[in-house]
Amino acid sequence: MWFQLVLVVALVLIGAYLLLSKPGARHLAVRRVIMLISLLAGVTVIIWPGLLTQLARLVGVGRGVDLLFYLALVAGLLYVVNEYKRSVMLARANTHLARELVLTEARLTDRISALEARLDERAP
Template identity: 35%
Template sequence: MQILVQIVLVIAVILGSIALMRGGTNARHLAIRRIMLMVFAVCAALSVIFPEILTGVAHALGIGRGTDLVLYAMVVLFFVYMATAFQRSRQTEVTLTKLARKIAIDEAPNPVDVAEKGDITGR
């Protein structure tokens, strides 16, 4: 049973990473993240209020303790967070590159003015 849990955890990491790396800030993507956050919050609150349920779920999955189950879940969530942070960083870099190109084009000297004045700086 423990190998099954390990396989499920690995698949969860892969699927979570792929889902979040696909990108986009569209409504569907945002809704998925919000739903995942709400599920996590409810599960966290229930595990604090009723720790015996968490231990029971862990035993049902073939995991020794509820705290181990929480650790495994946190590892999965950490990888999902890392994937999200990577995606956000990549989008920021793309936006910054586009902005820098736009500014460079806008501030470039007019070739006609440079030819008339003979000044390379365009002033």
């Protein structure tokens, strides 16, 4: 039962961290550490499959596969929220670039029009 509380708290903390943090070097470092820990845990469980069942019983979950499922839910949420943040960041960057492109084209068109007007005034 206490493990369910730990999972809920983990989900809330992961969600808060990902929603409130700004992408940067620290954010990337945390993602890399989480990935490394996940890979090491996966290799450990593959080499010693009984360890997962023992760990599940230790934390109050019936079977190792149930524990693995709960942890996969947490990891899935982590991935979805992270990709959502990344998508929003890319959309904002694209909007900014599109605005800059339109403004640059407008400035260029204005300068070309002004230059053509000057040339027309000087023509005999």
